[in-house]
Amino acid sequence: MTSGADGMLYLLKAEPTLLPEAPADTTVAQMEHRRVDEVHACLRCGERARNAYVADTKLGYRWLDLCHACAHWLRTTMTDRPH
Numbered sequence: 001m002t003s004g005a006d007g008m009l010y011l012l013k014a015e016p017t018l019l020p021e022a023p024a025d026t027t028v029a030q031m032e033h034r035r036v037d038e039v040h041a042c043l044r045c046g047e048r049a050r051n052a053y054v055a056d057t058k059l060g061y062r063w064l065d066l067c068h069a070c071a072h073w074l075r076t077t078m079t080d081r082p083h
């Protein structure tokens with residue numbers, strides 16, 4: 001879940017310094033808890049985030065909160081990009 005962090009941050013225009021710190025050993029249960037039980041704004045559009053990812057940034061691990069639409073956009077955008 002931590003691959004392509006730089007590309008994700010670039011696509012989202014997200015500053016790692018502004019993202020909340022995530023534990024280095026984030027478990028699936030923690031990700032589920034953040035996604036389901038907590039309310040966070042989508043990084044890209046501000047809607048309620050329904051997906052939580054952990055990005056391995058140069059500053060350490062950071063949470064990425066995204067709504068369904070933006071998570072889908074990110075997945076498809078990253079997949080479509082030539083490597």
Ligand SMILES: [Zn+2]
Nearest residue numbers: 042045067070
């Ligand atoms: Zn969104």
